[in-house]
Amino acid sequence: MPAASDELDVAAPFEGDLTDDLALALRLADAADAVSMARFDAPGLDIRLKADASHVTEADLATERAIRGILAAERPGDGVFGEEFGAEGTTARQWIVDPIDGTANYLKGIPMWATLIALAIDGVPRVGVVSQPAIGRRWWGATGLGAWTNGADAPRRLAVSAVSDLSAASASFQSIGQWDDAGELDALLRLTRAVWRDRGYGDAWPYMLLAEGRLEFVGEFDVKEYDVAAHVPIVREAGGRVTAYDGEDSIARRSIVATNGVLHDAFLDLLGRGTGRGAGATEQTG
Structure with missing residues (x-):
């Protein structure tokens, strides 16, 4: 199964404009949020056990299908690697998707779960979106474009701490x-x-x-x-x-x-x- 490269050089220089890819990733997250929230904490949620004994819900499957549907229409030449439906297409530009990260929380009605969307180019994740719609939070970033989160009035740029001890x-x-x-x-x-x-x-x-x-x-x-x-x-x-x-x-x-x-x-x-x-x-x- 094709996936991201075993040798991930996250420090490798990158030349290219990822603005359109990041915008698409954010739209994918919008579509995913609409699907996942429609079934969150809903009665009668269909829950099954996978072969590895982890849980999968109808919302996991529907959310990944929604993401794949948009990618098939807008990026037909790109590959996709998702938790629920595996990998298809090229790994040169590969969208890597976890429709609901934290399914155990999702099925219990606990709001700490997220949709994870990444674009890896030549095996290196260059675009990332993490959306936690149940708490109204989203984070995103792309190589050369900074890292951001949704603030009260406008997006806020992210920076790690300077703690050195x-x-x-x-x-x-x-x-x-x-x-x-x-x-x-x-x-x-x-x-x-x-x-x-x-x-x-x-x-x-x-x-x-x-x-x-x-x-x-x-x-x-x-x-x-x-x-x-x-x-x-x-x-x-x-x-x-x-x-x-x-x-x-x-x-x-x-x-x-x-x-x-x-x-x-x-x-x-x-x-x-x-x-x-x-x-x-x-x-x-x-």
Whole structure:
């Protein structure tokens, strides 16, 4: 199945105008929001288990279909890689879509879920939109165009924090169980003991809090390309850094570490993934 390149050089220079692509991504998010909100917290929502034991709802399927329908009409030469219907077409320009990131929250009526839309060019996510319609929030960014969120009166440009000391940093992680399953529970404990504050804020939202300058670290395991591609341009354009847990510039290694940039190497060292390979570190398992 074609997907984003294993070797994601997020720092590679890019020459081109992504204005039209970003505008399309925002329109895709508008269409997705209309579909997903129509069934959110609705009685009788059809919910099924997939082969991997994760949930899928009728809204997941309908939302991805809506996005694919617009792309088929307006970008017929582009490829698409979505969580629910897989990959088709070229990977030179590939839209990467998670129709509802946080389906477990969605089906419980918890408003912390999002639609993730990214455009990867030659394997590198260059456009990203994260839309959380249940709380009225949206974030977007594209290489060279900055990172933004919807403000009260006008879009507000995003910038990561300037925190440069681990002891003053705030960190978010998906769950203790997730880190334990990855064999990284000791690393998580080192992380929580080193930072000022640690919380689990959910799926997409922590990366947006990072881009807004409210967090300094987000880390996850067992993530697919469609779980993280939309975050990359937003975090990078806000001044942050994104790698896999082993420090590689890839979204295809089933892990992610996003930081405010200035602390990235320090976090990797603390976790035992940097050049210093922190005390008590174990070898990468995932």
